[in-house]
Amino acid sequence: MALIQWWVGALVLMLGMAVGLAAWWWHRLRRRGDGVAVAGLERVRALPAFRALVRREVRARRLEVLSLVLALAGAALMAARLVGVSDESEQMRTRDVVLCMDVSGSMAPVVTDVLDTYLSLVAELSEERIGFVMFDGNAVTGFPLTDDYDFVVRGLRDARVAVEAGPVPGTEAPRSGSSLVGDGLASCVQHFDRPEDQRARTVVLATDNLVSGDAIYTLAQATELAVQSEAMVFGVVPDHNRAEATAELRSQTRRTHGDVLAVDAGDDANTVVIARAVERQEKKAILAAARDHSFDRVEPGGLMLVVGLLGAWTSRRRG
Template identity: 35%
Template sequence: MGLILPWLLAALLIIAALAVLAVVLTRRRRADVRTGTPLAHTDRLTTLPGYHRALLRYRALLAALVVAGLVLFSSAAVLAARPSATIATYPQTANRDIVLCLDVSGSMIDYDVAITRAFGALAEEFDGERVSLVVFNASAVTYFPLTSDYAYIRSQLERIATQFESPDGAYFDGTFFGEGSSLIGDGLAACTLRFDTPDQARSRSIILATDNLEVGRSIFTLPDAGALAADHDIRVYGINPGDTTSRDYLAQYAEEFRQVTTRTGGDYYALDDAGAIPAIVDRIGSQQATVMRGAPQLVAADTPVLPAVLALLSLASIIGIAGRLRR
């Protein structure tokens, strides 16, 4: 708590003190002037016990009036001096671009469904984030570009999830232009190029889901694509359903995948069960949020509530007391 105009408070208090002093002095000078209706022998009245009780009540009310007046004036003076509180804000939390980069080879479909569904649920909480979906097999296709239209994002994610599940899904259209399948290096490299605002200070990340069963020749190797992402300041979060003990022969690729993701500052999740995916997506979302918490900015905001309420209450009691005294 602080005051934006502390000198004003001091000035008002000094003025008030002078005013009170002036009133007291003039009253003292005026005390002897007899105006009004002259009465004699009022000691008959003033020595009555009832009068004494009334006098005590009168003095109590006067004291309350003075106190209420003091509270009113000081709270008004404090209000005039603008009480403020310094609030730390953390900007940029919702300043993210996320590209979902899904391997749509046959072995990945179950996981892709889980990821899109989980991401659709996560999109409910987004505010300011932009999301894009890229699917790849031999070649990469932008299913929808970076957008913050969450209704659209949800509908598109739902649509592709339905396509994944239907036998004649069109999700793989355009993903076979290339030699082989699951060309993960090319897929990642394509995804790094989907960020349309390289000049803006936004956090960029790619959620790359692949079993890393690369068949054929890709233009970019996975480490090359990882280096490209790192150059563009993009974090890569890897989800690898193929990295399990049942597929030990892939351990070398899995290790490579892990190293690529960690090198970009991202994370790597190996799993066997599609049911774990929503938890992982959640974790990536929140991890991103903490990572992106920028330096706190201090903002001084007016906090007039307490003095304003005090002023109102004291004003109300002044009116009440004055009414009783006038009775």
Template identity: 35%
Template structure:
């Protein structure tokens, strides 16, 4: 679109040049075709200082209009060719990937809205890392894949939070999470989140923020300890958030102990959801892993540079119009 506008401007400039030149030449032709008046001894007139000065001024103005018209044409040609500058930049990137792994089984629904708020807090603290969100129950689905577009990630988390707190929600966010023998397959859910990491051959920091009460109600393909070993084999660190780890729920102690043992076995830490130190501690530990940044692939940046030919064209056009007006006098 920009190139087309420049072409239109170039044609307009050339048209103006043609009009001005035609006007000047036509005026000169009319003067030559006017009624001739024979003057004796006219050679004496041409030797007068005033006549000589006027002739020099006319020649200077004529040369000026030709130069200005040439400059205007050159500016139009440059604009039509689209002047650009090429630079190569290498963006700085973080070599950390974080998958937010959320249990959306029935025992977790009352806590999930709060956990999603916690996830939103995490995204506000990260800078340059890639994050993704996986929801699981009997099976796992990717809510959004690993991305460094935090605006998009927060938009998805806000939408999920709105669905969770809406009393008339249609539970569409849970579509695809019930394809299994039972519900709340904790081990399968963690293993699925480990499998969401890409580029496993590259050296990157990979972490999972794993939110579940670890209350299994079905037949799992992989137990939680087995899923923890799978995470260790892929060099994935798991940080656990357990909303069920509260003093009033004594029955949850066994599940909490198993979850704590698994996540700590991967090099991560275990937190009760209500612990105010959970979010800042997780962020600090994630950012402490391979904290150095690396340079991304070179990107060629093309920048339009029309300023000089545009200014030169306007100056030349103004000069053509002014000198043309002076030639009429």
């Protein structure tokens, strides 16, 4: 359940309360002006029948006020658009994360930061699956999507050593070029192996987006594959990267409800910064996707409104 337009509901609630207070104040002023002097009123008030009548009136007014409050809350809830999320969207809390790393020479420090981030997060994972792909001129699978976290840790540690040692075997393709980001991203997106499952899909793409060579996929075409797969792409780029390259990457990742984070490669704080940024963006992407799979739930608000109005009408008649 979620409130899509909570601010509208809050506005209705505040307006209703303002109208109610104004009506109460006006009624109070009006009663002051209509007062009539009556002799022997204390004796009348002491009569059991009068006391019973007063108690009945007080109960009726209290019930009326509570009923109107219930009706107002129902109207506010309807205005705020309470939506239900289908079971398929609820399952999107489980994630498939593909670490997609441009391992050209200039990217090595950033790649190790991202690897360190997920090495530190593995202990906190439960239902997530992680995959790892490295690319330069060619894409090489470090390991497929898996929830075997011991295997993930070994794979990430081995990858970290390989990246720091120099060119990763199998990723170089001198005839094609280097940093073929479109091809790399397309390969990473194709690693999501359960298209029928409604899982949250995230690609953490570490690249400077400085393409040198002839790629099969442009960045835009690869991003379209991510859109079709309902995968959020989150870019991690080096600080002081070329502005136009970062801007292009950001415009494409936003098509997937993602974004780009620039990091000072090698900074000790990057592990926390990257983890928080990716998690924050994943939540936004999941919410956006959930809206596409959601449906309005007017029943709770409508029921509260009807019951409240009926209660107010009944108490008014009895009073």
